[in-house]
Amino acid sequence: MTGADAPEEPRDAHARLVAERGAVVARLAGLRGDRERFVEASRDSNADDEHDPEGHTIAYERSQVDTHVRLAEQRLAEIDAALERLAAGGYGVCTRCGRPIPPERLAVRPAASTCVSCAV
Numbered sequence: 001m002t003g004a005d006a007p008e009e010p011r012d013a014h015a016r017l018v019a020e021r022g023a024v025v026a027r028l029a030g031l032r033g034d035r036e037r038f039v040e041a042s043r044d045s046n047a048d049d050e051h052d053p054e055g056h057t058i059a060y061e062r063s064q065v066d067t068h069v070r071l072a073e074q075r076l077a078e079i080d081a082a083l084e085r086l087a088a089g090g091y092g093v094c095t096r097c098g099r100p101i102p103p104e105r106l107a108v109r110p111a112a113s114t115c116v117s118c119a120v
Contacts, residue, residue, distance in 0.1 A: 013086055016110045021079045028072040031065055038062040075111075082111040094118050 042058045085091040092101050096118040105112050112119070 010086060010091070013091055013106070013110065014083070017079055017083050017086065020110060021076065021083070024072055024076050024079060028069065028076065031069045031072060035062060035065045035069060038065060078111040078113070081113065085113070 038058055038061055042062070082091060085093075085095075092103075092106060093099070094101055094115040095113045097115065099115050101112055101115050105116055
């Protein structure tokens with residue numbers, strides 16, 4: 001196999017996953033800091049921000065950040081699982097049907113655990 005049909009080299013996959021993991025960890029740290037600032041802001045204020053006509057409430061903003069934190073934590077878990085599959089020799093193999101995951105899919109979603117057919 002050559003070109004787009006060739007499976008990704010394990011060290012290349014590892015480097016991509018580690019780089020993506022670093023980016024997600026950094027994003028998660030920032031989001032957790034944002035969440036802490038919203039908690040502090042609501043703790044230090046006795047204002048009724050639920051009826052503030054000036055815009056979003058602190059509770060709304062904190063809810064948005066909480067959602068982004070959960071999504072980042074989920075992404076981190078997906079990357080860690082992909083790194084485990086890579087170490088065990090199962091990276092690039094669909095966890096449902098056992099067929100190879102196309103390199104194009106792995107190029108777009110390096111932590112993908114399923115082929116396109118099984119992902120649908």
